[in-house]
Amino acid sequence: MSEFVNQINWYPGHMAKARRQMEEQLKLVDIVIELRDARIPLASANPILKELSKNKPSLIILNKADLADEEKSLAWKKTFEHCLITDSLDDRLSKTVTDEVKLILKDKLERAKARGIRKKVLRAMVVGIPNVGKSTFINNIVKKKVAKAENRPGVTKSLQWIRINEDVELLDTPGVLWPKFDDQIDARLLALLGSINDDVLDKQELVLFGLSYLKQIYPGLIEKRYGVNENEEHLLEAIAKEKLWLSNDGTPNITKAVDQILKDIRSNKIGRITWQDAGE
Numbered sequence: 001m002s003e004f005v006n007q008i009n010w011y012p013g014h015m016a017k018a019r020r021q022m023e024e025q026l027k028l029v030d031i032v033i034e035l036r037d038a039r040i041p042l043a044s045a046n047p048i049l050k051e052l053s054k055n056k057p058s059l060i061i062l063n064k065a066d067l068a069d070e071e072k073s074l075a076w077k078k079t080f081e082h083c084l085i086t087d088s089l090d091d092r093l094s095k096t097v098t099d100e101v102k103l104i105l106k107d108k109l110e111r112a113k114a115r116g117i118r119k120k121v122l123r124a125m126v127v128g129i130p131n132v133g134k135s136t137f138i139n140n141i142v143k144k145k146v147a148k149a150e151n152r153p154g155v156t157k158s159l160q161w162i163r164i165n166e167d168v169e170l171l172d173t174p175g176v177l178w179p180k181f182d183d184q185i186d187a188r189l190l191a192l193l194g195s196i197n198d199d200v201l202d203k204q205e206l207v208l209f210g211l212s213y214l215k216q217i218y219p220g221l222i223e224k225r226y227g228v229n230e231n232e233e234h235l236l237e238a239i240a241k242e243k244l245w246l247s248n249d250g251t252p253n254i255t256k257a258v259d260q261i262l263k264d265i266r267s268n269k270i271g272r273i274t275w276q277d278a279g280e
Contacts, residue, residue, distance in 0.1 A: 006205060008187040009180055010196045018174040021159050023052055025171060028123060030105055033097070033170075035061045035128035035137060037193055038068035038085065040275050041076045043186040044195070048178045049127045057104050059124075061086050061097075063133045067267070072274035079278050086137070094141045098168050123169045130175030131195045138162060138172050189213075189275050194266050204236070207258045210265055211235055218273060225270045236261075 026032075032053035037044040041062060059082045065073050066087040077083045082104055086093060102109065105122055112120040128134050141164050162170045177195070181187035191201050192210045214222055215230050222230040232238040239245075240252035245260065247253045264270050 006202050007181075007184060008191055008196060008201065010177060010200050014174060015176045016179075018159070018176050019048060019052075022125065022127065022173055022176070025125065025159060026052060026056065029056065029125040029171060030108060030122050031101055031124045032056045032058045033061060033101070033124050033126045034058060035063045035126065035132045035134050037129075037132050037195070038062035038065040038073050038076070039193060039273060040186075040189045041278075042276050043183075043189040044129050044132060046127075046129055046176060046178055048176065053125075053127070058082065059084065059097075059100060059104060061137070063087070063128075063137060067272060069272050069274035072277060075278040076274075089136070089140060091140075093137070094143065094164060097141060098165060101168055119166070121169055122167060123171065125171045125173060127173050128175060129177055129190065129195050131193075132175065134172065134175065138170060141170070192262070192265055192275075203262060204254065204258050207261050207265075208236065211261070213275065214270070214273070217275065217277075218271070221271055221273075225264070 032049075034045075034049060034053075060080045062068070062073055062076060062083060062085045064087070065085045066089075073085050077085055082100065084096060084100055086096070090096070101122055101124055109120060109122075126134055126138060142162055159174070160172050162172055164170055175195070177190075181190075187196070188206060188209050190196050191206055211222060211230075220230070222228070222235075226239045227242045228235070228238040236254055236257050237252045239261065240254060240257040243257070243260075245253045245256040265273075
């Protein structure tokens with residue numbers, strides 16, 4: 001942590017309230033479905049959610065897989081007991097998730113059947129960090145817009161029950177972080193991919209971190225995207241010059257470069273990137 005001058009933390013009031021509400025509702029659910037960002041499977045795992053749901057069966061969804069490195073996603077899938085790799089826009093999502101939930105809860109369904117309950121509706125709580133794609137995920141499963149979805153953190157602020165089909169109900173919950181990031185590299189990975197409000201960030205420092213990290217995990221990718229030597233001493237300036245992101249006086253426009261590179265990182269403009277390898 002000491003290597004970073006600026007510490008990143010973001011825990012607005014609605015998250016603390018949501019955590020309390022989720023804790024109250026847990027007794028009503030049969031399974032917890034945790035969405036993680038397939039690009040950062042460890043950094044996007046909320047330790048609070050793990051603690052809250054420790055006594056419940058769980059299904060991990062590596063979401064936004066269309067933006068992640070496919071080979072690395074498959075490696076990550078093998079590290080979890082129950083895991084699906086998904087893109088929230090997948091047309092088969094509803095059936096895939098319903099089938100997996102029923103498989104995980106097979107014993108519970110059989111016990112209910114033995115007691116004469118012919119059709120037990122399974123209840124699942126959908127949890128995850130901000131901007132991991134929960135609302136889009138739920139809207140796709142239900143096949144209609146029931147949750148507000150935007151590409152920014154902190155949009156969903158309350159809990160709501162949503163019926164998928166005759167077999168499964170979902171409890172949609174707000175994206176929740178944790179009060180203090182002990183690992184500031186994880187905090188920066190979360191910030192890079194849009195799970196932390198940009199207003200609390202030093203975006204230039206964040207982009208420099210991102211570029212430095214990219215050089216380690218995908219050598220040559222920066223040069224391929226921006227046409228500059230990734231070992232340039234002043235990399236932001238070099239990229240701005242190469243892409244003609246200039247101020248009125250012809251000097252490199254660093255603000256524009258920062259905003260554009262951050263946008264590129266959060267989409268797949270640089271490439272399908274997974275920032276953490278399985279086994280780290």
